[in-house]
Amino acid sequence: MxxxxxxxxxxxxxxxxxxxxxxxxxxxxxxxxxxxxxxxxxxxxxxxxxxxxxxxxxxxxxxxxxxxxxxxxxxxxxxxxxxxxxxxxxxxxxxxxxxxxxxxxxxxxxxxxxxxxxxxxxxxxxxxxxxxxxxxxxxxxxxxxxxxxxxxxxxxxxxxxxxxxxxxxxxxxxxxxxxxxxxxxxxxxxxxxxxxxxxxxxxxxxxxxxxxxxxxxxxxxxxxxEPQNAFVADFIGDSNLVDGTMIEDRLVEIFGVRFACVDTGFGTNRPVDVVIRPEDLELTALPEGAEPGSEEYEEAAGRITQMNPGFLEGIVSHVIFKGMHYEMEVRARGFEWLVLSTRMFQVGTKVLMSVDPFNIQIMNKPESEDEKAVNPEGGIG
Amino acid sequence: MKNFRRLWLDGPYLLWTAAFIVIPLFTIVYYGLTDKTGAFTWDNILAMGTLERMKALILSLVLSLIATAVCLVMAYPLALILTNLKSGATGFIVSIFIIPMWMNSLLRILAWQTLLERNGVINQILQAMHLPKLYIINTPYAIALGMIYDFLPFMILPIYNSLLKLDPNVVNAAYDLGANRFQTFWKVIFPLTLPGVISGITMVFVPALTTFVISAFLGGSKVLLIGNVIEQQFTQVGDWNIGSGLSLVLMVFILISMAVMQHYDKDIAENKTAL
Structure with missing residues (x-):
């Protein structure tokens, strides 16, 4: 400009x-x-x-x-x-x-x-x-x-x-x-x-x-x-903000599960904040009674791992119809994930949940109160 | 049931209004327009026409106008200062102006009498400092001083209140649009606080015009205001008819002044809707 x-x-x-x-x-x-x-x-x-x-x-x-x-x-x-x-x-x-x-x-x-x-x-x-x-x-x-x-x-x-x-x-x-x-x-x-x-x-x-x-x-x-820190991610739009560990470049561990991502340069085994927008979470329903190892489970997992090798298993706990989409809460590993989707999953449905590596946003954890606030030198280029 | 409750709530107020406002007013109108035998007459009204009474009326009007003007000139800047102070200091200064109002007005005027006497406190201090003495007791100056002192808080408070209600951003908007302090005050702040100014003027002018206590103590028997003339008719002469007649004339002046004020108030209101 x-x-x-x-x-x-x-x-x-x-x-x-x-x-x-x-x-x-x-x-x-x-x-x-x-x-x-x-x-x-x-x-x-x-x-x-x-x-x-x-x-x-x-x-x-x-x-x-x-x-x-x-x-x-x-x-x-x-x-x-x-x-x-x-x-x-x-x-x-x-x-x-x-x-x-x-x-x-x-x-x-x-x-x-x-x-x-x-x-x-x-x-x-x-x-x-x-x-x-x-x-x-x-x-x-x-x-x-x-x-x-x-x-x-x-x-x-x-x-x-x-x-x-x-x-x-x-x-x-x-x-x-x-x-x-x-x-x-x-x-x-x-x-x-x-x-x-x-x-x-x-x-x-x-x-x-x-x-x-x-x-x-x-x-x-x-x-x-691309929110630069947890505050921005949280303030702008809805988001799922969770703790993670950056295992190495392009690999992050969330709730003990390793997800592929696209971020680099955070070092190895470093605690980070992870932001995933609710509309970026993808759900696949598990058939009734499908246990890990069973044929149906492996089929569903196979489908979802095409996108990202990491996935979480959860249960739909809330569904609200919002007109354009459904707003759902999925309970997985003790965390209520907010999910927006045009497809509806009944409350109680067992689902597998994952996210495109490109849509995982990794941010450094603030080390002190002061560092919560980055203070860049000016506007965008 | 509803009617009964209404009557129960409105009743005391209506009774009060009738007993202490409407009936006394009609009594004055009755006495003012009749003679000792109870026959209708204009004589009590025309009794204002003597030289002494006209002088008293004109002096009253002049002094209360001066007192009102001085109060306005003193009160507005003070109210502005109060509005711009930090909250703690405001309470302190407002109470400085209000605390004297808790004391009996008679006492305050007596205090001024003591201060202003020929050998009073002020003159003793002046004498000790080898300065010329101040001889204003028993002159219209002392009466004006008493009026200003007594009624100043009634000018400050309504102006201060209207300034408090003014949105600071309205003032900022004037600066923002290029107005300097002087233009901002006369084009924005003053017009928007005019209702406070008008109620302040009314609250000072009306009691100043009708006072007889201030003139009795600070004017001695030498300076008579219309309030004293009326008071004498009731307390010394004992002629209730003439006293009431003169009161009615004074009331007309008060009504005229209030109508003028109302007119200005309406001008503001009309400016909003018309052109």
Missing amino acids: SNRLIDLQHITKAFDGTTVLDDMNLYIRENEFLTLLGPSGCGKTTTLRILGGFETPDEGRVIFDGQDITSLAPNKRQLNTVFQKYALFTHMSVADNIAFGLRIRKKSEDYIREKIRYALKLVNLEGYEDRSPDSLSGGQQQRIAIARAIVNEPKVLLLDEPLGALDLKLRQDMQYELIRLKNELGITFIYVTHDQEEALTMSDTIVVMNQGYIQQIGTPEDIYN
Whole structure:
């Protein structure tokens, strides 16, 4: 893509002695849709507030377009924010809300009128000029908040959980709306959310954060398919996270069973975290009363070992129909495995379970609390 | 059953309203519009027309307007400071302003009398420091000072409350859109806290306009406010009819001032829906 627009360098911020951001480094490219994703208290909103100028970092610098803006006041920055819960001026009409920034900048009334019309059209609220913000629905208020920000032609739009207060259906509609807006405006969006689905849907780049550290930076596909640690794997989507031992390159032992995998470079006999996505687990039903050694058992095992020499034997303990698929729990070696499949297996069915080597994700175990947080030097290549 | 319960719940309140609000009000209207024989007359209302009473009414209006304005100018910045303080300090400072309200208002005014006397505490201190003495006791200045002191908390609290209710992100949004501190205050913070300002103004202006205690103690017998004129009619002259008539006139001024306030309040509400 294009060049770096914003560079966060060694940002550290503490509130009342609690460190919220610890030596954070991150760069953001021009025209990127970047999402800061993490649970509450992970530092994502603080990062956004530092970008917006509402907080000053204790240490570190914020570089915007080559300029150090670390201590520049919010009203002097070339970026605009869409706040949580909209923060509209309820004593003004929709048009006056949108015109606020332009009037401060002393633009001509003709220009302002044109801009209001353009912005309302962009957010699909034509003809709402004279309405009061209070008379609008949550989704409409959110659009006005976006319109109010974008008429100022910022280089970057900061969005602080803008869809948090909306219901599910509206949230999904607004996600498409935001992608469309970003493409039409051709500016950088920095988006803060705790909703992993939102992040996966909209982002070019996702920054997963936890406890003030960046856990992983990558495309949605990278983050989902190749989580770098147990936190990311657990936070993004459903996953089966189990202890394993890396016997050697391309061979991992889980619950005493050796599975083929594709990971290398973890050394030999090293304890590791293993992540297997529920949709990647493959099940084969065992006929009633089939014991190991029996013909039926060997036939089923033969089928499944074509994929991976390792497999586990388990019993289906829960089945929930989810529309597109079934969500099942399979009890094997004392662990409840989550399995998603379009095929249904009755509760109580004995199954053999395995996974394509390519779909086993191996991660180093954190050695200390600090190492739980990897702190890479920047974005993806 | 439901009706019975309603009556049981509403009853005491209705009784209270009737006994202590409606009946006294009608009594005043009755006395104000009749003479000693009970015949209808406008004379008690027109009794306001004497030079002395008009002077008292105008002085009352001027002093309560000044007191309200000074309270507003003092209270708003203070409320802003309170809102921006850390939670612990806020409680302490709010209580500094509220604790005097626990004391009898008469006592507080008497204290000011002692402080301001010709040879009172303040003048003794000034004298000891070889500074000119302050002779404001028994002047309108002392009355205005008493009003400001007495009613300031009633201005601070509603403004402070409306500032607390203001979403900090609304203020941040103004900065974010390029407004400086001055623009943010006048275009966003002040208009959004106007309801608090209006209730503060009402809560200071109305009691200041009707007070007779403050003027009695800090104005001596030299400065009369309309409150004192009315009080004298009841306690010294013993003419309930004229006293009630003058009260009705004062009530009209209060109603006018409240209507003006309501009008501003409605302006805010209308701005939301209209244009």
